[in-house]
Amino acid sequence: MSKSIRGISLVAFCAAMIAMVWPSAAPVAGDHIVSNLEPGAIVLNVPAAAQQGLPFSPIPIENELDIDQTPRVGLSISDEPAPAIDLAALVGDVADMPRSELDDDMRCLASAIYYEARGESLEGQLAVAQVILNRAENxxxxxxxxxxxxxSGQFSFTFDGKPDVPTVKGAAWKRAEAIAIIAVGEGWQDVTDKATFFHATYVKPGWRRVKEQTRRIGGHIFYR
Structure with missing residues (x-):
């Protein structure tokens, strides 16, 4: 797979799975939904990824022309706020979906999430996945x-002599698979702020002095 790691096939698969359970959370790369509107109609701007605690809502786009700005084709703007998107709910929904076995890349990502961060919060697990994806694009x-x-030498679970996929695939593994799908499908914002390095808080690698710290999430500190 080339540097288009989040290219058509892999991203489309993951995005489709997210859209099946949470259509409003499906990543659409900020595309505008136009739907044959006349000039001056309302355009909906769907964010590229869900932002924690922030709801999706229609954004009115004003036309520069001095024309009637009344929404057309039945679109209306509600005063009711949209419900906030919750990462735990999204992970739970994706984890509960029936699906075929993940491909090699997705299993590798799920294994890294599971062995490097299964004791972390969901955000902390997602952060580890996003570091790996950020590296794959660099x-x-x-x-x-x-x-x-x-x-070589990056993740200890890959050279400890033990299986890289747990024998018993319990709830923690299912969560890791779900987080892998969400991360690759860009179903959530990059919580690491484009980090490509991280380490546990109880160690102090020398390279940290020449990196920019971006986040501290649970037991990990992230850098770029």
Missing amino acids: DRWPDDICAVVYQ
């Missing part, structure tokens, strides 16, 4: 998810 690292995860 020319400094390999082209695909598995190559990033299995790069």
Whole structure:
């Protein structure tokens, strides 16, 4: 897989799965939904990813022309706020979905989430996944998810002599799979602020001095 790691096939699969359970949370890369409107009609701007605690809501776009701004084709703006999107609910819904086995890249990502962060909050687990995806899109690292995860000396679970997928795939593994799907499908904002490094709070690697710290989430500190 090339640097278009979030290209058509993989992202489309993950985005479709998210859309099946939470249509409003489906990533659409900020596309405008136009729907054959006349000039001056309302355009809905759907965010590229859900922002924690912030609802989706229609955004009126004013036309520069001095024309009637009345919404057309039945669109209306409600005064009622949309419900806030909740990461736990999204993860739970995706985890409960029936689906086929994940492909190799998705299993590699789920394994990294599970072994590196299963004791962390859902945001902390998502952050680890997003670091891996950020690396896969950066020319400094390999082209695909598995190559990033299995790069020499990066993640201890890959060279500890133990299976990289748990024998018993319980609730924690299902959550890791769901978070992998959400991360690849860009179903949630990048909580790391484009980080490509992280370490546990109880260690102090030397490289941290030359990196920009972006977030501290639970037991991990993130850098770029």
